[in-house]
Amino acid sequence: xxxxxxxxxxxxxxxxxxxxxxxxxxxxxxGLEYGKVQVGMxxxxxxxxxxxxxxxxxxxxxxxxxxxxxxxxxxxxxxVELPKSAVDPVPGTGVRLAMSNAKISMxxxxxxxxxxxxxxxxxxxxxxxxxxxxxxxxGRPVVSTPxxxxxxxxxxVKFRGGASWLYNLFNKFINKALRKAMQKQICPLVxxxxxxxxPQLQTLNVLAKVDxxxxxxxxMTSSPxxxxxxxxxxxxxxxxxxxxxxxxxxxxxxxxxxxxxxKMAYIGMSAFTANSAGFVYxxxxxxxxxxxxxxxxxxxxxxxxxxxxxxFIPEIARRFPGLLVKMxxxxxxxxxxxxxxxxxxxxxxxxxxxxxxxxxxxLSPLFVLNIDTSVSAKLSxxxxxxxxxxxxxxxxxxxxxSSVGQFQVRALDNILEIVLRAVIIPLxxxxxxxxxxxxxxxxxxxxxxxxxxLKVRDDILCITRYMCWxxxxxxxxxxxxxxxxxxxxxxx
Numbered sequence: 477x478x479x480x481x482x483x484x485x486x487x488x489x490x491x492x493x494x495x496x497x498x499x500x501x502x503x504x505x506x507g508l509e510y511g512k513v514q515v516g517m518x519x520x521x522x523x524x525x526x527x528x529x530x531x532x533x534x535x536x537x538x539x540x541x542x543x544x545x546x547x548x549x550x551x552x553x554x555x556v557e558l559p560k561s562a563v564d565p566v567p568g569t570g571v572r573l574a575m576s577n578a579k580i581s582m583x584x585x586x587x588x589x590x591x592x593x594x595x596x597x598x599x600x601x602x603x604x605x606x607x608x609x610x611x612x613x614x615g616r617p618v619v620s621t622p623x624x625x626x627x628x629x630x631x632x633v634k635f636r637g638g639a640s641w642l643y644n645l646f647n648k649f650i651n652k653a654l655r656k657a658m659q660k661q662i663c664p665l666v667x668x669x670x671x672x673x674x675p676q677l678q679t680l681n682v683l684a685k686v687d688x689x690x691x692x693x694x695x696m697t698s699s700p701x702x703x704x705x706x707x708x709x710x711x712x713x714x715x716x717x718x719x720x721x722x723x724x725x726x727x728x729x730x731x732x733x734x735x736x737x738x739k740m741a742y743i744g745m746s747a748f749t750a751n752s753a754g755f756v757y758x759x760x761x762x763x764x765x766x767x768x769x770x771x772x773x774x775x776x777x778x779x780x781x782x783x784x785x786x787x788f789i790p791e792i793a794r795r796f797p798g799l800l801v802k803m804x805x806x807x808x809x810x811x812x813x814x815x816x817x818x819x820x821x822x823x824x825x826x827x828x829x830x831x832x833x834x835x836x837x838x839l840s841p842l843f844v845l846n847i848d849t850s851v852s853a854k855l856s857x858x859x860x861x862x863x864x865x866x867x868x869x870x871x872x873x874x875x876x877x878s879s880v881g882q883f884q885v886r887a888l889d890n891i892l893e894i895v896l897r898a899v900i901i902p903l904x905x906x907x908x909x910x911x912x913x914x915x916x917x918x919x920x921x922x923x924x925x926x927x928x929x930l931k932v933r934d935d936i937l938c939i940t941r942y943m944c945w946x947x948x949x950x951x952x953x954x955x956x957x958x959x960x961x962x963x964x965x966x967x968x
Contacts, residue, residue, distance in 0.1 A: 495697050495698075495712075495727070495728070496697070496727065496728040496729060496730050496731075497697045497698070497710035497711050497712060497713060497728065497746075498711070498712055498713025498714055498728045498745065498746050498748040498749040498752070499694065499710075499711040499712070499713030499743065499744065499745050499746070499749060500708060500709065500710055500711070500731070500732075500733050500742075500743070500744040501708070501709040501711065501741065501742070501743050501744075502706050502707070502708045502709070502733050502737075502741060502742040502743075502744075503706065503707050503709075503740070503741050504705060504706045504737040504738075504739065504740060504741065504742075505564070505565065505704075505705055505706065505737070506737070506738070506739065506740050519669040519672060519673075520558065520603075520665075520666055520669045521556050521558050522669070523665040523666065523668055523669040523672075524553070524556045524558075524578075524580065524662070524665055524666075525553050525556050526553070526665065527553050527580070527582075527658060527661050527662075527665065528551075528661070529551040529582070529584070529654065529657050529658060530657065531547065531548060531549040531550075531551075532547070532548040532650070532653050532654070532657065533545075533546065533547040533548070534546065536649055544588060545588065546586065546587070546588055546650075547586065547587045547588075548584055548585070548586050548594070548650070548654075549584060549585050549586075549587070550584050550585045551582055551583070551584035551596070552582060552583060552584065553580060553581075553582050554581045554582055554583055555579075555580070555581045556578070556579070556580050557578060557579040557580075558575060558578050559575070559576070559577045559578060559579075564704075565702045565703060565704060565705070565706070565707055566606070566702065567702050567703055567704060571606075571607050571707075572604065572605070572606050572607075573603070573604070573605045573606075573607060573666075574602075574603070574604045574605075575602065575603050576600070576601075576602040577599075577600055577601075577602070578600075578601040578602070578603070579597065579598060579599055579601065580597070580598040580601060580658070581595070581596065581597050581598070582595075582596045582598075583595055583596070584596065586635060591637070592635060592636050592637030593635075593636050593637060594633050594634060594635045594636060595633070595634045595636070596631060596632070596633050596634075596654065597631070597632045598628055598629075598630070598631055598632075598655075598658065599629055599630045599632070600627075600628075600629025600630055601626070601627070601628055601629065601662070602626065602627045602629070603624070603625070603626050603662060603663070603666055604624070604625050604626075605621050605623070605624040605625075605663070605666050605667070605670070606621065606622055606623045606624070607619060607620075607621060607670055608620050608621070608622045618674055618677070619670055619671055619673060619674060619677070620667070620670070620671060621663075621666065621667040621670050621671070624663035624666055624667060625663070626659055626662035626663050626666075627659065628655045628658055628659045628662075630651075631651040631654050631655050631658075632651075633650060633651060633654070682694055682695050683695075684913040685718070686715070686753075686910075686912055686913065687910065688718070689717060689718060689756070689757065689760050689762065690715050690716065690717060690718065690753065690756050690757065690760075691715070691716055691718050692713065692714065692715055692716075692749075692912065692913060693712045693713070693714050693715075693716055693721075694711045694712065694713065695711065695712050696709065696710060696711060696712070697710045697711065697712050698710045705737045706737050708733065713728075713745060713746070713748070713749040714748070714749065714752045715749070715752040715753040715755070715756040716752075716756060717756050717759060717760055722759070724751070724752050724755040724810075725755075726748070726751065726755075727748070728746050728748035728749075729746070729748070731744065731746050745862075747813055747814055747815055750813040750820070751810065751811075751812060751813050753912065754810040754811040754812070754813065754822075755810045757810075758807055758809065758810040758811070759810075763806070763807040763810075763811075763826075764804065764805065764806040764807070765804070765805045765806075765899075765900060765903065766802060766803075766804055766805075767780065767802070767803040767804075767805060767895055767899055767900070768780060768800065768801075768802050768803075768833075769781060769800050769801070771898075771899045772894070772895070772898060772899065773898050776894055776898065778890065778891050778894055780800065780801045780802070780803065780891075780895075781798075781799065781800050781801055782796045782797060782798065782799045782800075782801060782832055783797075783798070784801075784891065785801060785830070785842070785888075785891070788883065788884070788887035788888060788891075789842075789843075789880055789881075789883045789887070791880040791881045791883075792832070792842060792880050795880065796832040796840060796842075799832045799833055799834065799835075800832075800833045801830055801831065801832060801833065801842070802830070802831045802833050802839065803828055803829065803830050803831075803895065804828070804829045804831070805826060805827075805828050805847075805895075805900060806826050806827055806829070807824055807825070807826040808825050808826045808827060808846075809825060811823065811824040812824075813853075820852070820853040820855055820864070821850060821851070821852055821853070821869070822850070822851050822852075822853055822866065823848070823849070823850050824847075824848075824849050824850075824851075825846075825847070825848050826846075826847050827844055827845065827846055827847060827876060828844070828845045828847050828873075828892065829841070829843075829844045829845075830842040830843050830844075830845075840879075841879050842878075842879055842880050843875075843876070843877065843878040843879060843880060843883075844876035844877045844878075845873050845874065845875065845876055845885060845888070845892075846873070846874045846875070846876050847871070847872070847873055847892075848870075848871075848872040848873075848874075849868070849869075849870065849871050849872070849896070850868075850869040850870040851866040851867060851868055851869055851901070851904075852866060852867050852869050853865065853866045853908070854866075854867075858911055860913060861910075861911025861912055861913050862911060862912050863908060863909055863910075863911040863912075864905075864908040865905050865908060865909070866901055866904055866905060866908065867901070868893070868896055868897060868901060871889065871892065871893055871896060873885045873886070873888065873889065873892065
């Protein structure tokens with residue numbers, strides 16, 4: 477999707493409720509200007525090349541000569557030059573596109589008694605158009621041009637061949653006719669260029685599928701905030717189970733993007749978005765994992781069997797000799813994600829239930845431990861997705877219930893840490909490597925990434941990154957505010 481389409485997306489006036497967003501997007505005047513120069517004006521220029529001037533014919537009385545019949549035909553555009561123009565936010569409404577001193581050159585044929593050709597140059601062509609956006613039934617934007625004005629400053633015609641001197645006698649009359657014919661077509665063609673992005677806007681991922689279980693809702697939570705320097709767009713940014721939209725028992729806290737407007741665009745993601753993902757996956761029941769000995773690396777000196785556990789809990793070796801052990805790891809409630817300088821932290825509270833696997837495959841319960849873990853997640857961007865990789869920070873165990881008598885829980889730290897590091901964390905990283913989509917449209921993508929983490933001040937984290945699509949990304953900020961932390965993607 478073109479950047480001009482992305483500009484329109486940012487201007488979307490939504491009709492949804494005014495709840496706090498989980499995701500914010502800011503497009504600055506610099507971003508608008510880039511989109512106008514690189515994409516928007518190219519579309520307008522292409523449409524202006526399709527101007528069709530109808531044949532002009534009639535009679536004109538010329539002093540000392542009398543009535544002269546004339547005809548101008550086969551007029552076609554040779555070139556359209558669009559100079560520097562402006563795309564300016566209009567506070568509270570939308571944007572205004574204005575250009576002046578555009579030029580058009582064309583060529584055609586003329587005829588009185590003999591035939592010839594002529595060259596025509598239009599100077600000081602000006603256009604001013606207001607862009608309005610409405611939502612369709614799917615919540616996606618539809619654009620239009622409610623008002624447009626065009627002016628043609630001057631038309632210069634040079635006739636060649638035959639009795640061209642006759643035309644030069646009433647050049648002013650012909651200029652007026654040509655100017656009027658062209659001026660009537662300019663605004664419809666500009667409007668067509670703007671409305672031409674509507675099919676592309678239908679690719680806006682209002683609901684972005686993550687996997688077979690989850691999707692992200694990027695619908696708008698309120699109308700955009702439009703100032704002289706930027707346009708801020710509020711998006712829901714919430715994970716849902718596919719086909720079963722249930723709100724979590726928490727809501728996003730208010731947050732705002734940093735005041736900077738020197739980059740093209742900023743994307744801000746609060747911790748609410750990440751935590752809604754935890755709620756969704758916990759609700760789907762997939763945050764449960766069965767661990768068996770065949771999942772432990774062969775090189776590990778500790779195995780998941782009653783002999784190894786019996787070293788620390790003799791009752792297990794006595795009652796269940798020579799059996800393999802199965803551990804069921806399950807979250808007790810959704811994980812909690814917070815953003816901090818240099819990383820994101822995920823805290824999980826759950827249980828580990830150990831079973832002895834009898835030779836007839838029945839399971840004999842051994843014990844249940846309460847587990848409280850904290851892992852760090854290094855974030856990065858791959859394409860148009862946020863990806864992560866976690867590593868263990870902390871593991872705390874407490875006794876739940878036991879069928880094999882009381883024992884020192886700390887004695888199992890080494891075994892359970894091996895299970896976490898060798899099995900659970902690698903499985904989690906495989907899931908995180910799939911990534912979670914950023915708000916995007918069509919073929920928007922990031923390439924040639926270069927990640928750096930820069931601490932700006934105590935509560936701000938910058939991650940610089942480049943993209944070779946339309947923008948250059950130059951940073952992700954993580955900023956805690958009240959109970960919610962935010963990730964800000966800055967686009968240069």
